[in-house]
Amino acid sequence: MGLEGKETPSFMRDFLDKCGGCAVIDGGFATELERHGADLNDELWSAKCLISSPHLVRRVHLDYLDAGANIILTASYQATIQGFEAKGFSREEGETMLRRSVEIAREAREIYYDRCTKDSSDFMRDERYRKRPILIAASVGSYGAYLADGSEYVGDYGDAVTVQTLKDFHRERVKILVEAGADLIAFETIPNKLEARAYAELLEEEGIETPAWFSFSCKDESNVVSGDSIFECASIADSCRQVVAVGVNCTAPRFIHGLISFIKKATSKPVLVYPNSGETYIAESNQWVKSSGAAEHDFVSYIGKWRDAGASLFGGCCRTTPNTIRGIAEATYGKLKDKCI
Numbered sequence: 001m002g003l004e005g006k007e008t009p010s011f012m013r014d015f016l017d018k019c020g021g022c023a024v025i026d027g028g029f030a031t032e033l034e035r036h037g038a039d040l041n042d043e044l045w046s047a048k049c050l051i052s053s054p055h056l057v058r059r060v061h062l063d064y065l066d067a068g069a070n071i072i073l074t075a076s077y078q079a080t081i082q083g084f085e086a087k088g089f090s091r092e093e094g095e096t097m098l099r100r101s102v103e104i105a106r107e108a109r110e111i112y113y114d115r116c117t118k119d120s121s122d123f124m125r126d127e128r129y130r131k132r133p134i135l136i137a138a139s140v141g142s143y144g145a146y147l148a149d150g151s152e153y154v155g156d157y158g159d160a161v162t163v164q165t166l167k168d169f170h171r172e173r174v175k176i177l178v179e180a181g182a183d184l185i186a187f188e189t190i191p192n193k194l195e196a197r198a199y200a201e202l203l204e205e206e207g208i209e210t211p212a213w214f215s216f217s218c219k220d221e222s223n224v225v226s227g228d229s230i231f232e233c234a235s236i237a238d239s240c241r242q243v244v245a246v247g248v249n250c251t252a253p254r255f256i257h258g259l260i261s262f263i264k265k266a267t268s269k270p271v272l273v274y275p276n277s278g279e280t281y282i283a284e285s286n287q288w289v290k291s292s293g294a295a296e297h298d299f300v301s302y303i304g305k306w307r308d309a310g311a312s313l314f315g316g317c318c319r320t321t322p323n324t325i326r327g328i329a330e331a332t333y334g335k336l337k338d339k340c341i
């Protein structure tokens with residue numbers, strides 16, 4: 001169990017208090033870029049838009065802020081210096097693009113707050129909504145995301161990839177994102193305990209004080225995609241001082257309830273969940289296919305149950321849209337303004 005006072009001084013608890021008990025994370029970022037016409041069939045995926053269409057990146061951030069998000073994730077999920085270099089960019093250009101991902105999100109927040117002061121709709125007239133706190137979380141996708149072959153949903157990097165390989169791979173990008181002024185580092189779609197350990201050691205070695213969250217991609221209600229147990233993975237997150245929240249993302253909604261229970265056994269840090277639509281990603285065809293069983297895209301109705309199970313940050317991942325996030329914001333904020341859910 002995490003000891004009180006061990007983590008980066010109550011950053012997330014203070015934030016959650018300001019949000020009224022629970023916070024709204026944004027939804028599928030790449031999904032929304034595609035809805036606006038971006039072609040993301042590329043090794044850089046959503047990060048490609050940092051080069052080709054930064055205005056769309058800003059636009060998507062604004063879509064999610066308009067939907068009620070308290071936390072927006074930058075377009076850096078698949079942005080790595082190594083990935084940009086493979087595309088023919090210089091190291092400096094790669095670093096600039098990483099910094100831009102944070103700057104664009106910060107610009108969007110400025111624009112949004114500015115717009116709020118001028119908007120007089122009913123929703124915006126509610127001061128608690130209008131002045132709600134908004135954090136910029138620098139997205140750090142896993143090494144598997146950089147490989148751009150769906151590895152973040154498998155988590156088997158082979159014996160040649162060690163903790164040291166992963167630390168060296170992520171080191172510079174994490175430092176750049178922090179220096180660019182992110183409020184939080186969102187380590188997302190972590191597929192195995194090896195990478196969780198690498199992140200924890202990296203934060204310590206580099207003396208990074210920016211708070212971080214660890215979010216795992218899971219294949220059922222007790223294991224991350226590699227087969228490592230979520231309990232073990234959450235325990236690694238629990239023992240990392242900089243980690244202020246632990247959870248799961250890009251995971252089918254049907255597994256979320258069980259996963260929350262296992263995470264709660266490993267840590268007392270706040271728990272975050274931002275599931276995907278419940279479809280499965282097929283790397284070979286670069287497509288999402290429906291899983292058997294009921295459609296799960298409308299998981300908004302489960303938020304109350306997940307809250308009761310102990311989660312306090314809610315959002316969406318791949319194939320979710322601002323509509324999902326609006327639903328979550330209404331569930332957590334609109335209906336019961338004085339108390340979360």
Ligand code: MET
Nearest residue numbers: 028029030073077189250
């Ligand atoms: C494959 S998970 C992707 C997470 C990332 N924040 C995005 O929505 O684009």
Ligand SMILES: [Zn+2]
Nearest residue numbers: 250276317318
């Ligand atoms: Zn996703």
